[in-house]
Amino acid sequence: MYEEVASPKFFLVVSGGNGAVMKTHGLIREAIGNYINIEPTAFTLGTPPTAANGSSSTLWLVADIPDPLAQAVVDARLLSSTNITIYTLPYDMPIIGFAGVFAGFTLPNTVMGANAARDLIGTAVQGNNEISQFVQTHRNAFGPQVSSGEAWGMFLASITVHGIALIVNDTNTVAWRLHVTPPTNNRDSWSQLRRLFGKLRIMTALHGTAQLQHAFRCRICPAIDHPTPLCPLPDLPGWLGPTPATIAALEDASRAAASKAQEQMRLNTADGAGGSNARSGAGRGQGSFDGKARRGGKAKRGGDFKGKGKRRERDDFA
Template identity: 75%
Template sequence: MGVPPDLIAMYEAVAHPKFFLVVSGGNGAVMKTHGLIRKAIGSFINIDPTSFTLGTPPTAANGTSPALWLVADLQDYLAQAILDTRILCSSKITLFALPYDMPVIGFVGVFAGFTLPNTDDGANAARDLIRTAIAANGEISQFVQTHRDAFGPLVSAEQAWEAFLTSVEVRGIVLIVNDTNTVAWRLHVAPPTNDRTSWGQLRRLFGRLQVMTAQYGTARLQRAFRCRICPSIDHPTPLCPLPSLPGWLDATPTTIAALEDASRAAAAKAQEQMRFNAPVGAGSSNTRSGQGRNQGTSDSKPRRDGKGKKGGDYKGKGKRRERDDFF
């Protein structure tokens, strides 16, 4: 989930039971979102909404509300009830409960560049091409055979490598890139290690992998997506499957884009107001920045119509590059 190391250190100091919430929706203001989270949890388990601890992570640089919150000081059975339910949804906010000790998942990233069709035969061909390239990569082979704790102590290095190659799986996803439908391939493997740092190192090795073919073009791993509705990194927000579920009441790609733009606009307005109210001579570096009045900063400037660069969108909606910097 991209939690900064300093926050991890703080989270470790909190006693169990504790769990994370991925927050979608809210109204763009941290404290109001804080209240909505408390109300949703209090209503679900019928307790005083102020009777548990809710940690607030830092606001993102682009002005959006934080996505990952820590909940603590609940009784074990109440915390487990929320984790078992997994999704708490209202008309204003959606909460995804995740265990504090989240397991390493096998999603590596998205390969793009093949000219294969989004069919079973296309997926099988992409899998075989990627698997062959992995098998020929000495760095990945050595790393998997060295960091193989997830396979158990009785599995040899050679057996771990064979099991890893056998686990390679790809799933197609159709993206719109430069107004053209493009098929990309999501790569999944059996994680050879349960250590997050080692898993991150392995993913970076995959990021260097280039699969060249004479017939189907050249593909390489792209940066992972970051869906703003659910915790997933294997699809962009417009392709999130949750809003299509029966009874879904909250976040959609359109509402998420509107909330993010409202947050950026509010951040820009607040910063402009601070400059306007600053004493004469204070913050002189800002007056020489060349940004001028009513412009905000490059991080907080709102995008018109909730649109940014094209890529990873779906049916022309929510055109944003929602990426994680893994490679």
């Protein structure tokens, strides 16, 4: 559904609103409208669904903002008002080269430990025919003038490893985050390459045996390279969103708010209520793109941070 939305568009990681979807809508609109000086109702805002287990996708989609203003919001990276923090991400996010986390080495979380882990992983990668052939075949990110052999050398040289301290079963341990320069710009091909890394089992005489562990899923941000307690976003200046200590309560509030909204939709539909509520309840919330008249990012005249227009009390993409 998001692919059908016209550009420019971008994503938000949103923290705030106390689990109330419509309140969060209003706070997002106020923060963006105030930053680029447009009416809070002048753009389209989509709401990520809340999963039954209380966790949800943290990516909200924004569209219908003129390109220069949309880029200004993305470039700001972090917007913060009294009650909400917004972290911006481009819609076409680049492949960042995070290959996974190796666990099992008995190495210290030091520079020497990281170098040793890098050498052990690099040697295993260099000796793996599947990875070698795949990189040499899927090398479009290196450019048309780079040969298969050169691409393989560049890929091996790009291997970097960073330690991450974890507590597993009440025991302090160190895992190793592996990054490489992606040889391909194709996300499906990149996913295949990551699966090949997952087949590696690196056995050593002195430092134990390591292999890729299941990806993390941070409940504060979309990242898969760290667990929730190590999320870096709460350490950003001006962050007002959840922390590892508060995320569970906010998830509970989000789940309760979503359940209440869904029940109200069901009742409205049963009573024959028309309008957007009835439509957005159909097709599992996958309604059509909002067809409102475009405001074109016209600057607001006067008005305070909260804006003057009536806020749209629904998901614009549903």
